[in-house]
Amino acid sequence: MKRALPVLTVLAGLVVLWYLAAVWMNSTWVYDQAERSGTEVPFGEMVAQTMNQDRPLLPPPHQVGAELWKGLFGQAVTSKRSLVYHGLVTLKGTMMGFGLGIAFGVLLAMAIVRFRVMDMSVMPWAIISQTVPIVALAPMIITVASQVGIEGRDLPKAIIAAYLSFFPVLVSMVKGLRSPDQMQLDLLRTYGAGEGATFLKLRLPASMPYFFASLKVAIAASLVGTIVGELPTGAIEGLGARMLIGSQFGEPLIMWASLFAAAILAGLLIVAVGFVERAARKRMGVPA
Amino acid sequence: MSALWIAVAVWLAAWALNVWLAGRAASRSRLGKMLVPIIFGATVLVLWEGLVRGLNVAPVILPPPSAIAAKIATSLPVLWQDFAQTILKGAIPGFLIGAGAAFVVAIAIDRSPFLQKGLLPVGNFVAALPIVGLAPILVMWFGFDWQSKAAVVVVMVFFPILVNMVAGLQASERMQRDLMATWGASYWQTLVKLRLPAAMPFIFNGLKIASTLALIGAIVAEFFGSPVYGMGFRISTEVGRLGLDMVWAEIAVAALAGSALYGLVSLIERWVTFWHPSQRH
Numbered sequence: 001m002k003r004a005l006p007v008l009t010v011l012a013g014l015v016v017l018w019y020l021a022a023v024w025m026n027s028t029w030v031y032d033q034a035e036r037s038g039t040e041v042p043f044g045e046m047v048a049q050t051m052n053q054d055r056p057l058l059p060p061p062h063q064v065g066a067e068l069w070k071g072l073f074g075q076a077v078t079s080k081r082s083l084v085y086h087g088l089v090t091l092k093g094t095m096m097g098f099g100l101g102i103a104f105g106v107l108l109a110m111a112i113v114r115f116r117v118m119d120m121s122v123m124p125w126a127i128i129s130q131t132v133p134i135v136a137l138a139p140m141i142i143t144v145a146s147q148v149g150i151e152g153r154d155l156p157k158a159i160i161a162a163y164l165s166f167f168p169v170l171v172s173m174v175k176g177l178r179s180p181d182q183m184q185l186d187l188l189r190t191y192g193a194g195e196g197a198t199f200l201k202l203r204l205p206a207s208m209p210y211f212f213a214s215l216k217v218a219i220a221a222s223l224v225g226t227i228v229g230e231l232p233t234g235a236i237e238g239l240g241a242r243m244l245i246g247s248q249f250g251e252p253l254i255m256w257a258s259l260f261a262a263a264i265l266a267g268l269l270i271v272a273v274g275f276v277e278r279a280a281r282k283r284m285g286v287p288a
Numbered sequence: 289m290s291a292l293w294i295a296v297a298v299w300l301a302a303w304a305l306n307v308w309l310a311g312r313a314a315s316r317s318r319l320g321k322m323l324v325p326i327i328f329g330a331t332v333l334v335l336w337e338g339l340v341r342g343l344n345v346a347p348v349i350l351p352p353p354s355a356i357a358a359k360i361a362t363s364l365p366v367l368w369q370d371f372a373q374t375i376l377k378g379a380i381p382g383f384l385i386g387a388g389a390a391f392v393v394a395i396a397i398d399r400s401p402f403l404q405k406g407l408l409p410v411g412n413f414v415a416a417l418p419i420v421g422l423a424p425i426l427v428m429w430f431g432f433d434w435q436s437k438a439a440v441v442v443v444m445v446f447f448p449i450l451v452n453m454v455a456g457l458q459a460s461e462r463m464q465r466d467l468m469a470t471w472g473a474s475y476w477q478t479l480v481k482l483r484l485p486a487a488m489p490f491i492f493n494g495l496k497i498a499s500t501l502a503l504i505g506a507i508v509a510e511f512f513g514s515p516v517y518g519m520g521f522r523i524s525t526e527v528g529r530l531g532l533d534m535v536w537a538e539i540a541v542a543a544l545a546g547s548a549l550y551g552l553v554s555l556i557e558r559w560v561t562f563w564h565p566s567q568r569h
Contacts, residue, residue: 140535250428
């Protein structure tokens with residue numbers, strides 16, 4: 001309770017700010033309507049009218065909440081209008097990209113730690129790769145994939161997600177695999193352990209805390225990548241595509257509802273990674 | 289096919305050279321540290337060129353680097369116009385406003401540990417959210433020109449910087465603050481002379497993350513509507529026309545701009561936080 005109270009206060013403050021902003025931004029429309037019909041709107045009436053417009057500039061929280069509820073539970077999850085359905089499409093892309101990103105990041109980190117030449121030639125480029133805005137590549141990856149004959153959008157989306165999520169894994173794993181100190185490495189040498197055994201029994205276990213710390217960043221990056229992959233070129237499925245549809249048809253409620261669905265998905269994914277981390281730590285005998 | 293084999297031979301030779309360089313003591317010098325990645329990058333380009341020419345890859349799938357370089361050379365005015373619109377008008381003002389706002393908010397809530405305790409988890413969570421999703425909404429509010437791009441960038445960079453700044457302001461040690469108190473330093477003196485300098489490594493960490501986010505935000509926002517120039521606009525229209533050499537030219541500009549922005553922030557960091565262990569080699 002002691003930890004929750006400040007958070008709840010801040011959240012409540014944000015909701016109040018949101019309501020104020022909604023009244024302020026939507027009032028223009030109300031006054032315009034009134035002027036057109038030649039009537040005066042008193043302040044109280046104006047506030048009431050800003051609360052339930054069809055296409056508000058900024059929908060107040062309860063409207064977004066209602067739309068979100070409708071999208072999540074209003075219909076069967078297989079329906080194209082269901083946010084659960086679109087969320088699952090996005091989740092699939094995220095997990096594929098996350099898996100690819102982890103595999104690539106870990107393998108590259110292993111090579112970089114093992115071979116000095118890899119460290120010197122590849123590591124600077126890995127850093128530079130993250131300063132390239134991936135979104136610039138996203139539309140191209142999608143068109144090229146379709147020309148090469150890859151069906152569907154899953155793979156291109158996963159590549160974009162992997163591009164964003166491999167980097168945190170790479171950086172942490174390089175740090176983690178190098179974390180055993182000289183004493184420990186020397187001890188393994190006195191045992192006559194080969195390079196493989198040193199890796200499996202010392203370096204890999206030592207890198208686990210670093211690995212899990214990076215997963216939380218990587219899963220969030222992967223979700224961003226998937227949504228960006230759904231945004232630009234006319235996708236029809238996924239939360240990013242819902243946002244695009246809302247934007248093109250001038251339906252702000254759809255945009256806000258999918259935005260919050262994406263936020264909920266992000267929260268769930270981070271919590272899930274936390275669970276896996278705790279389970280793994282327990283299994284490895286780390287005191288909680 | 290001969291182009292392919294030449295490229296592969298060049299690649300292998302350069303790799304062998306790099307292995308040799310990396311094994312020598314000279315590679316620990318500054319020059320060696322620059323040389324090895326440059327050789328690697330150059331051979332990637334050679335291999336790319338050889339693959340595209342040797343295997344006759346269609347230019348609509350992957351244009352060779354030489355074609356991209358030629359395109360850059362012939363369309364410099366267009367590239368400059370797009371760069372000015374997206375980076376100079378969208379990303380950089382947005383970055384500065386967002387960083388400034390985060391700075392002010394962090395100092396404003398500095399006196400209230402209660403607010404900080406509440407804001408840190410919320411800020412951390414929001415920093416992990418796919419904020420790019422706000423882009424269509426902000427484009428709807430601020431119109432198609434650069435204002436909406438700057439607004440997207442502001443929202444994207446605000447939370448990572450805020451979270452790092454709040455964490456940074458807590459970084460000074462109890463002993464150091466007590467020392468300031470024994471000297472009779474006021475709140476503001478302690479802030480300016482001790483806590484802000486101590487927070488700088490954290491702030492620059494946030495600024496570095498934000499510098500790449502700024503470009504992403506500015507480009508994504510253009511996918512939802514822009515004037516008939518700008519990097520995001522050019523990329524999405526040229527992809528539709530299968531003009532991939534132009535797309536790659538824009539990507540090269542974006543990569544250079546991203547690296548330059550990151551490099552600039554790192555340079556300022558080195559100058560401001562020269563005292564920090566990570567900067568003392």
